[in-house]
Amino acid sequence: GQNIDQPxxxxxxxGAIVQINCTYQTSGFNGLFWYQQHAGEAPTFLSYxxxxxxxxxxxxxxxxxxxxxxxxxxxxxLQMKDSASYLCAVKDSNYQLIWGAGTKLIIKx
Amino acid sequence: xxxVSQHPSWVICKSGTSVKIECRSLDFQATTMFWYRQFPKQxxxxxxxxxxxSKATYEQGVEKDKFLINHASLTLSTLTVTSAHxxxxxxxxxxxxxxxxxxxxxxxxxxRLTVV
Numbered sequence: 001g002q003n004i005d006q007p008x009x010x011x012x013x014x015g016a017i018v019q020i021n022c023t024y025q026t027s028g029f030n031g032l033f034w035y036q037q038h039a040g041e042a043p044t045f046l047s048y049x050x051x052x053x054x055x056x057x058x059x060x061x062x063x064x065x066x067x068x069x070x071x072x073x074x075x076x077x078l079q080m081k082d083s084a085s086y087l088c089a090v091k092d093s094n095y096q097l098i099w100g101a102g103t104k105l106i107i108k109x
Numbered sequence: 110x111x112x113v114s115q116h117p118s119w120v121i122c123k124s125g126t127s128v129k130i131e132c133r134s135l136d137f138q139a140t141t142m143f144w145y146r147q148f149p150k151q152x153x154x155x156x157x158x159x160x161x162x163s164k165a166t167y168e169q170g171v172e173k174d175k176f177l178i179n180h181a182s183l184t185l186s187t188l189t190v191t192s193a194h195x196x197x198x199x200x201x202x203x204x205x206x207x208x209x210x211x212x213x214x215x216x217x218x219x220x221r222l223t224v225v
Binding site: 004040041042043044045087089096097099100101102 | 150151154155202215219221
């Protein structure tokens with residue numbers, strides 16, 4: 001079956017750095033997405049990786065290793081507003097998005 | 110940038126009634142719209158894919174007669190939950206692929222449905 005694994009919850013301190021990992025087993029691969037979702041709101045797009053390596057976008061970076069079925073989202077200079085769930089999703093061979101359950105990130109002062 | 114507007118943002122209805130949720134693409138034409146459902150603390154689950162001018166494609170286990178999808182124009186897709194029951198209470202979200210790669214980058218604001 002297809003599976004996306006990411007930690008359920010993480011806690012970090014304001015101003016620090018946190019890395020959220022995602023591993024996947026899917027039938028085919030056509031890109032990996034990271035989304036941010038605040039409670040009660042729709043997800044917002046953060047990043048897209050289809051080739052191996054690091055994509056940097058401001059305070060957020062996303063890394064992909066296709067051979068390992070692994071990605072991480074790196075958040076730097078954490079702010080209180082970064083408290084949210086972070087969703088990892090993979091497009092499989094049918095271009096269907098397979099979603100992880102999300103990682104709830106709690107930022108403490 | 111591209112915007113998907115979803116309405117209503119929340120709705121409370123009685124069991125047995127129907128509720129219509131609308132998603133509009135405001136500055137682009139959406140030939141495809143994805144409809145998701147999300148229960149608390151769970152993943153987004155794809156319910157169906159609507160295609161302008163043709164029948165929607167439903168995921169396994171989703172009742173097409175209960176969740177009616179209409180995509181009559183390039184800017185409007187609707188999801189109607191018919192004969193709603195308390196177990197249908199959930200967060201419903203639409204999303205339109207945008208851009209050359211069809212990235213699912215833009216979501217509607219979501220609709221919180223509570224059936225009492």
